[in-house]
Amino acid sequence: MPKESSQRGPTADRLHRVVVIVDENSNPFELGCTTEVFGLRRPELGRELYDFRLCSPAPLTSMRDGFFTLTGVAGLEAADSADTLIVPNRPDVEVPRRPAVLDAVRRAHARGARLVGLCSGAFTLAEAGVLDGRRATAHWQWADAFRSRFPAVRLEPDVLFVDDGDILTAAGSSAALDLGLHLVRRDHGAEVANSVSRRLVFAAHRDGGQRQFVERPLPDLPDESLGPVLAWAQERLDAPLTVADLAARAAVSPATLHRRFRAQLGTTPLAWLRGERMALACRLIERGESRMDVVARRSGLGTAANLRLAMRRERGVSPSAYRRRFGPRVA
CATH class of the missing domain: 1.10.10.60 (Homeodomain-like)
Structure with a gap:
């Protein structure tokens, strides 16, 4: 059953810690979205919102299609201190995740951390076994593959994101920003979320139940x-x-x-x-x-x-x- 995370918002003694796991062939777009929403300093607000960290199971991580290599981030043990853990996503959804990554996800879930899967990150959560019986979404092009592999998950393929309490998933691309702003709104309120969205020059609020893709009128x-x-x-x-x-x-x-x-x-x-x-x-x-x-x-x-x-x-x-x-x- 869905549950509210016991570590959702900032605490009195430290900032809420958001940790992103980056793994082999991860998508750089969603990594950029999480960095923009959770990792930047907010001088316009007069305070910081999150303690943001990246971690990886390897010292060198080749990003999607080898365009660049990520180095200099913490080891996977950093996931054990996350209040919110954002799991890795990548285009080759049929390749199993490293057992160490799945174990880190399971440990985070067991201690009450909030879990977030962006785009194909829902596959990582499902592989770890934390989505059984839960609501989730993923990019529409992988809906059939997801259902065939994880029939116990209640997939909602035609929405931007799903908030199931302590586990949240987004459909990918710009929906990663929608879910990120939703979390800021949940943690810090509408005014702060609006300020972050203005800095991103992005719509302040699109409800998660909206469709992943919409028809657009032709230019003529x-x-x-x-x-x-x-x-x-x-x-x-x-x-x-x-x-x-x-x-x-x-x-x-x-x-x-x-x-x-x-x-x-x-x-x-x-x-x-x-x-x-x-x-x-x-x-x-x-x-x-x-x-x-x-x-x-x-x-x-x-x-x-x-x-x-x-x-x-x-x-x-x-x-x-x-x-x-x-x-x-x-x-």
Whole structure:
């Protein structure tokens, strides 16, 4: 059964430690994503978010297709101190992982560390035996191969990422950034995650349930961008917006609006509205608004009771618990 990691957030005496295992033929893109999200200094925030480390089972690690070699990182024993352990991924998914790597994953799971698999990293987690009976995703092109090898895993092949508590998996490529920002949001709140996303020049929030790949209009089609209607709605989240309102603003039918949301964002208008309202409610709480009825009204969630239900459903905590964790610190 899924469980919440006992070592998810920063502790009073040290930063939350994120360790990435790099193995033979690992993909450099996902390694770059983890470094960008978890490893960079954050002077704009006035504090560091994570203690970030790389480790490898070998002194010299040839990255994907031998383009370059990674040296000078810690040995595999560094994985034993990880609060979050990001497992290796690579394109040759049929080649078994080193037993030492799989043992490190099992030890981390047994002591309650949070595990993350990016792209084909889900194969590493499944090989280690920690995904049986659990939800996970992987890149769509490996969905059939994954199911045939690991039938006990509940694969969700058409989503960006899956958060199953203490084990999280992403579909690969840009979804690695989506999952990384999701973890920052889970650990440090929406405001900090938004700051990190701005530095990355990347979308602040794409829900994990969105599709891995979406249809794109051809260049010679008329402009059907959702940008203007999204910006218009974001300025009016406190109003009782409906799909019909959004469609009228975009000068299309509700059915056409649904098709465009599915094609361009991989979600529905109502799901997008719910996500935006929840993100605004979180930001208001983080900025110090303690009156839950005010938060609910300004975010368009209606009443404090609706806010409590929505926050428990979307964030897994009550508004008061969220405020204690991410609200302004009282001197």
